Structures are given as structure tokens and as C-alpha cells.
Amino acid sequence: MIWNPEAECMPREELEKLQGERLRETVRHCYENVPAYRKKLDDAGIKPEDIRSVEDVKHLPFTTRDDLRDNYPFGMFAVPMEDVVRVHSSSGTTGKPKVVGYTRKDIDTWAELMARTIGCGGAGKNDIIQNAYGYGLFTGGLGIHYGAEKIGATVIPISGGNTKRQIMVMQDFGSTMLACTPSYALYIADTALEMGVDVRDLPLKYGIFGAEPWTDGLRKEIEAKMAVRATDIYGLTEVIGPGVASECEVQDGLHVFDDHFLPEIINPDTLEVLPPNMPGELVFTSLTKEAFPIIRYRTRDLSMLKTDPCPCGRTHFRMGRITGRTDDMLIIRGVNVFPSQIETVLLEIEGTEPHYLIVVNRVDSLDCLEVWVEVSERFFSDEIKGLETLEKKIQHEIQNVLGITVTVKLVEPKTIERSEGKAKRVVDNRPKD
Amino acid sequence: MWIVAANVLVGSLLEGMGSACEMIWDREHECMSRRNLERLQLERLKETVRRIYDRVPFYRQKMDEAGVRPSEIHSLSDVRKLPFTVKDDMRANYPFNLFAVPMKEIIRIHSSSGTTGTPTAVGYTRNDLDLWAELCARFISAAGVTSDDVAQVAFGYGLFTGGFGLHYGLEKVGAAVIPASAGNTQRHLTLMQDFGATTLVGTPSYALHLGEAVNESGIRDKIKLRWGLFGAEPWTSQMRAEIEQKLGVSATDNYGLSEVIGPGVSGECEESKDGLHVSEDHFLVEIVDPETLEPLDYGEQGELVITTLTKEACPVLRYRTRDITRLNPEPCQCGRTNARMEKVQGRTDDMLIVRGVNVFPSQVESVLLEIEGTEPHYMLVLYKEGVMDALEVWVEVSERIFSDEMKELRELEESILNRLENALGLSIKLKLVEPRTIARSEGKAKRVMDLREKTT
Secondary structure, three states, X not given: OOOOHHHHOOOHHHHHHHHHHHHHHHHHHHHHHOHHHHHHHHHOOOOHHHOOXXXXXXXXXXXXXXXXXXXXXOOOOOOOHHHXXXXXXXXXXXXXXXXXXXXXXXXXXXHHHHHHHHHHOOOOOOOEEEEXXXXXXXXXXXXXXXXXXXXXXXXXXXXXXXXXXXXXXXXXXXXXXXXXXXXXXXXHHHHHHXXXXXXXXXXXXXXXXXXXXXXXXXXXXXXXXHOXXXXXXXXXXXXXXXXXXXXXOOOOOEEXXXXXXXEEEEOOOOOOEOOXXXXXEXXXXXXXXXXXXXXXXXXXXXXXXXXXXXXXXXOOOXXXXXXXXXXXXXXXXXXXXXXXXXXXXXXXXXXXXXXXXXXXXXXXXXXXXXXXXXXXXXXXXXXXXXXXXXXXXXHHHHHHHHOOOOEEEEEOOOOOOOOOOOOOOEEEOOOOO | OHHHHXXXXXXXXXXXXXXXXXXXXXXXXXXXXXXXXXXXXXXHHXXXXXXXXXXOHHHHHHHHHHXXXXXXXXXXXXXXXXXXXXXXXXXXXXXXXXXXXXXXXXOEEEEOXXXXXXXXXXXXXXXXXXXXXXXXXXXXXXXXXXOOOEEEEOOOOOOOOHHHHHHHHHHHHOOEEEOOOOOOHHHHHHHHHHHOOOEEEEOHHHHHHHHHHHHHOOOHXXXXXXXEEEOOOOOOHHHHHHHHHHHOOEEEEEEEEOOOOEEEEEEEOOOOOOOEEEOOOOEEEEEEOOOOOOEOOOOOXXXXXXXXXXXXXXXXXXXXXXXEEOEXXXXXXXXXXXXXXXXXXXXXXXXXXXXXXEEOHHHHHHHHHHOOOEEEEEEEEEEEEOOEEEEEEEEEEOHHHHHOOHHHHHHHHHHHHHHHHHHHOOOOEEEEEOOOOOOOOOOOOOOEEEOOOOOO
């Protein structure tokens, strides 16, 4: 179901002209209102008037997560706080989370893009959408919520967790679309079977899954176990949240809503722009955002761009499904986790040595994180109570800082392998397909 | 629309002049003469009763049994001819049998917590959502909040109506909303400092907890809080004074319940803090004697009963809230003319409120009855951990289990704990006790030991 045929099926020539106009306006907006961007543009010797068409994007400087960190919390906002009606944030590399803001118009734009996403996923105003993405500072829950509301579907804002209740609600309210991470979808299906409920017998028909990378193998499993059409959706907080791109019924690449976000693929080392079908790092430039516009944001996600027309009729270019990261970020049950964050926590706790290992397993289709930490000789020979307290403390601190629950395993000194070069800090046991 | 714009202008002018002027969100309806208000209420009451009768079989049956037709509502006091609605009616009609519109017009569902005992569900049309946001905008403005504010919402977002009601109301007012959700005190402190929050929204006990954390961390002079909007549990004026002192805010109470709409039924004005202004143009309120169900006069304390006047999806007739309060019809010095209800003093039933979450002893009972190895003897012990409510559930286990291996006992403990926490939507402590530990009683079993201090 195409939510906005006029925009989603716009002829490329018209679309590219629109992109050019919006790019120029965005660069002007950034130049005039965000000191960090004015400096970047001045350093690059570019003025807003120099942007004459969408091709000129390649002359613009890049933005990275360091820029956000350096301008924490509101330094990159392009409008006064009185015009901001929403703030969201997601975890950053060290200490400071990434913070973004939205004007009323940005919220409307976001809802429009999510309406398109839900339409791509197959649902419309007569559907009942169970939104099991987390509601709160993360963009997932509220993002899907406003889009579903815009379409006029029945929204069940159940948020994540309490799986037994998810299944009860799915039965009692007759949900026809499920929105959550793909691993949680599978977990729901498996838990339902344990409860004697076969999701295939329920009215559920569609699923929009994202916030973590997932393979075609996992898609087939979800579709088989739940009898739904499982659609991959993509987004990131720095750009808007969910609503940057979505698969359509063809399930061959995700349409980037490129009337609002200009995608590029670059070589992460040389920074040169790559042609279609070449894998590289995804970069986005926002074209319509007011409070938090962004210029050539380096996502660290690996993908490629397809420019051939899609049988669904949408003319937005498609990006390939994300194949990996250019950095060491992990995604655990939809939450971004950087090993360096865990390191920071550990370094502050007395009794630990700076040798740790992060082990990622998948248990019952859910990601589980185990943190192995070497403790000093003294600690290990002390009472069991001391060790237990330390274990709990580490677990508690990690929960506070990262918002995730991990199992902590304290090990004797010298247990974790030393290395000559860059220490191997992560063992990811999750299946690759 | 121009009325609102003029208010904003006047409001900001006066603020510029250093005067503490408060904005009335909808002057036309919040400052109506009693006569005009009653006329409007009657018109809407007739419409609502007609609509409910025509569209909701359950209410039609109730009205037929009571021998009353929609055409017999000629005056506001005729509301007394209508039958009451109670929580069990909602449970019995779960999930959607009380809806007055087809599913395709429902764009939101909210529901009570728990997986045992029958839950309830409420629905909203687009107009209902707009109304809800409007009603919340009223008390949010009455509390002092404007579009210049940065609001930190410490209510949970989800199937509860609390978080969402405040969120949409704040958004309507134009404040910058930080949807922080509940829990993780450290993060709340970080947000307060880093984002310069000027408004805090949540339960009063959590606010007090945050207040203590703020002072212990020595960041009291780094935060910019000015307004506190608290509800979902009863709180005393002593508690208000403590919160105001610890956080440096002006704290107001607001009231609502999901069976009626969620937050937005009433709220205090910052100017007087003497009763919660009820949005009477949308809710017809009565006070009745909880035993005899006879109507009581203004000023008399009794049970609050609410009839919705404009809700589309889930209109409700004479809903018995079980909340004890009284009504004051005198116009307030703030200029609003709608009646004020006193801060809720207590409940007429056995429902408890623990950290803002409704808990019925019967929920615990339902869970235990499902689990093998437990006896049907339990006790809910409520106490305070610092300023926060805490709940410990004592459960008697059968002789056999107690004499069995530690491992089995521990597994049983974990199983009961998980199921109780899921059912209640709350984290609790559990204590398994030997048979015959919990006192037996001749009559109605005493299931609750509430050790929390009653400061009035």
C-alpha cells in the first residue's frame, strides 16, 4: 500500500530538482543557525549559494558522531528551544549520549515518513498495530506510534517486554501488524508456542522489524513461524529515528525516502563517493529537518545503493540491507553498545583489572551479553561475599550507563588472552545467517 | 483560537513585567458562568445518553432494567435516574464490548496492567485524542507551564494512560517534551542538569525520591526546575511542601483515571492550589454516599462518580471511581469557574496504590491459585524504603515444599516472584513462609498490612 503516491512515485527528474532546492535551503539553514556547521562550511570554503544542484552534495563536509558529542547537548540545534517540542537521545560512544530535537513540523514530517514505512509494510487505517518498540528517549517507540496514528490505524502502545502480555494482547485485541526488533519477534513466536498459542492462527499479517541488522535466514524463520510478511525498516536517531528507509513488498532493498534524506555511499577510508551497487559506508544529508538538520552524516553502516526502478512503482532509490559496521559498535536487542562504554565503566570500578571480554550469545533468539572481567589477585582470594558484591556492582553500573542487563563473570588474573596489537575485546557467537 | 493567542500575549507581557500571571488555556470553557455551563452540560448529557443507548448493548440493557429512556433526561439532576457503572462492568465487557464506534474509528487502545485477573481496555477516536490533549493542556497551563518550558516526563509510556496523557498535553502546549519514562534515577538527574528541564512530571513519591537524590548529589543549584505536575497516587500537603523545598518547584496535583479518559479530569491551579479544577464541560461529576449511593451536596465528602459528556469511543455513565473527595462550586481566585474537587483522601475499596501503580489483593490471589505448592494464605505488606513505596508479599507454601530441597524451594520462589511481578506490573519482594504463619480470621481475611505512615 503506497501511503503517499505523489511523493513516493515522483519522476526522478522532478525529485532530483526538489532535492537540489531542499539541499540548498538546508545548507543555508545550517550555515545561518548552527555555529558548528558554519565553521565546517567556512573551513571547506563553501557558501550556501554554491549549492546549485543535488550533485553539489559531494563538496560538503562530513559530520560524525564526534561532532554531536562535542556539541552536547543542544549545540547543533538550528532553532531556538521555544520551537523545540521534542527531545530524543540514544547512547553515544563514551559518556555523552547523542541528543536530537524536533519542531512541530519535524514531528509531522517524521509521522509522514513513518506512515510511508507502515504502508510499505502492508498496513493501512483498518489495521491494528501492536507497537512493541521501546517508548521513551529512544526514537523507536514514539516514531512508529505517530506514523501509525497518522494513518488512522488502531495503535496499541505496548512498548517492549512482558512477553506473556504481548501474546495475550495479540490474541485479545486481534493485532494485524507487529512492530519490534526482529529478534524479539522470533522470541514472541517461540514463547507463544510454549503458552500453547500458534501465532499463525492469529489475525497477525504484517511485521515491520528494525533497529538491528537481520539476515534473510532470520526473515524466513519469522515469516514461517508467524505467517506474516516481515519487512525490514531502517533509521537512526541522528537522521530522524525510524523512517529513513523501508523495504516494500518486493523485499529487495529498502527505499530511502530521498525527498527527505539524500543517501550516498562512500569509501570509509578515502571518503570518495562510490557508484551504485558498490558496497561502502552509508552517508545521509537531511533535506527538510528544522530543529536538527544534518549534513553528510557518516552512519558507519555498510550498504550499497541501487538505482534501478523497483517493480512496486516507488521511485525512491533503494539501499541494500545493512551488512555490517565500519566501527566496533554492537547492537544488542536493538540497543547500540560500544565496547569502549563498557571499558569506561570498568575502569571506574575498584578491584577490576583493565582486561575484559565481551561475549555475545543468542539464547532463545534473544541477544545476551556476558562481560568477563579479570579481578585483581587480592579480590579473588577474599571472601565470596566481596566477589558477589563486585559482580553486582559491575552489573548495576553497566545497567545504569548503557541501559542493558548483562551477566558478569569475574575471572582470575591472566585468564583473558593478551594480544600484541589491538586487543580482541568482543567474541560474537551469534549466527551469521 | 484568537482567545488562546490573546492569553499568550497577555501572559508573556505580564511575565515580562515580573508578575506571576498564569495562563488559562481555554478561557471560554474554564470561566463560563454556572448557568451557561449547566446548559451546555445538559445538552451534552442528553446527546451522550441517547448515543450510548443506541450503540452500546450493555448500557441499553442496564437502562432498560432501570426503566429509564434517553428521552427522560430533562435536567441535570435526572442523571440520578441512570444506573451506575463499576469496574467489574468493564472487566466483564473486555476487550471491546463497551465501544460505541466501529473498530476502524478507534486509533488508540490503552489497557490496565497484569496478565491475571481480567484486565480492562479503553479506546479513543481521533476526536477523543484531541479532546484528551486539550484537557491535559488545561491543567498543564494551570500548573504554570508554557511553550517556553522543557518538560521531563517521568511517567511510564505504554499501555498506561499516564505518560501519554501528559505527553500529548505538553506537546499541545508547545513545551519541549523529554520522554524520559519511569525509573533510572541517575539518568533523570543527568537529564535535569544537561537538558535544563524546567518541568517535572511523575508520581509525587518518585518526585520526592528524585528530590532527595538531587540534594544528595549536591546538584540542587545546577537544576532549573520550576514546575512539578504530579498525580496517579494520593499525596498530602506535607509531601507537597517537602517536594517543593527539595526540588525548588511549585508542585500541583492532577487527577484522572483510564476508565474515564486518563489524566485530564481535573488539576490544581498554581495560583491557589486549593482543590482541583474539574473540566465540567466534559465530565458531569457527582458525589454519592458509597454505602447508600444517595447523592450528596456540595461540600459533603463521599465517592466521586463521573459521567462523560463528549467522549466518542468509550463514553461512560455514572462511573463509580471509588475515590473519596468533595466538591466546591465557588469560583476560584484564578478566575476559573468550574467546580473544584478536594485532593483525593482515600478509596472505598481494597485497591492499593504502590509507586503509582494500582494493586488489588485479588490479583495476588489469582496468581497464587494458579501455582502448585502454595496455600491460599498470603499477606501484602506495604512499607516505605526511603520515600518510595515497597511491597513484600508473604505466601504460605505447603508442608511438602518446605521440607524439600533448597533448590526446589528457590525455583518455586523465583516462579512465584516472576508471575506476581508480571501480573502486577511492579517489582516486589517475596517471602515464602511455613504453613500456619499467616493469621487466620473468622470473617473477611485481613490481607493487607500497610505500614506506610499516614500523614494528613
